[in-house]
Amino acid sequence: MGDMKATNIILQGLPADIYSLVNHHRVANDLWERVQLLMQGTSLTKQERECKLYDAFDKFTHIKGESLHKYYLRLTQLINDINIYNMKMEQFQVNTKFLNCLPPEWGKFVTDFKLVKDFHTTNFDQLHAYLEQHELHANEVRLLHERNQDPLAFVAKQQMTPPHFNTY
Template identity: 35%
Template sequence: MHNNIMAAGSRDRPPMLATGRYAQWRSRFLRYIDTRPNGDALRKCILKGPYTPTIVTTLAVPATENSPAVLEQTKVETVMNMTPENRAHFESEKKEIHLILTGIGDEIYSTVDACQTAQEMWEAIKRLQQGESLNIQDVKTNLFWEFGQFTSHDGETIESYYTRFYKMMNEMIRNNLTVATMQVNVHNSSTTSNQKVKKVNELRAERIAKNADPLALVATAQPYQVPY
């Protein structure tokens, strides 16, 4: 069924992502948006991110015999004074988000929907689909690594911090990572990175020494199973 949808007429809707067919879906999705109005702007949204309005500076104009002087002014760029190219990029963000969400299934929808921009969604889908080819123990180790390293970024807002956290929690739930599985000795996992294993063990030792169990938060969130 998925394969039939992927091959269906792209004039009506974007191709659907089928399991194990990420490379084909990516190629077809890019070709699909190229056929849409403002296709270049849609492509920019997923490859470069949304257009951010800049500060527009109006230079000062000296007085003349017929007109008074005009002082230099600065103001935030708006849709009204954007160039046509920048306006198309700016206005295509919501459309691109809609197209991406239309082209994915429920199994990854909750994780991708937590992203703030089309570019973040595009990268999240790529990361999730590449993860499908990993050994399950590698997935668990990578998620535990991400959990142990999780911290705020310089200048990051509270909203952004918790958005990233819930995205990580959704991935744990999606991979059936309960408190019990998170506590499995990382030495028994078939990881491909010895450096990661060593760092994970160090992080666990530090947290135990501080009597601060980070898995308590996972245990609290686990019964609800509510995606962000």
């Protein structure tokens, strides 16, 4: 059975509120895992689920090697889950989490953004769009840092290079 067909069968049987959260998952397997996750929550009390979500938000961080887009999607999913329970999460809390958990190569852009934008009015979709324009640069910064991670090794390499003498 094709992926599309399987996806459609799964989608048809969902309650509307859950459907609206997962209908953008085009791959049946991703969709199914997401549905299971949301449905298994029904056995927990609302309070337990809220605690789990706050905890997940608290522990949320960038995974090494993860692209900006993947990072953004994970946070978006978490915020969607938080919104289902009408838990109050302030815009600036989400923005702060989004920016502060980025790896160090984003530092310059994070600072620039904090200087120009209002954290209370900007949403993190705009934040993601802004940072995405600088992803290439951030990756270059990361590669430079990785190459010169050990400053002593870098200095030693510089000293081993023989000076260039002009002989006449």
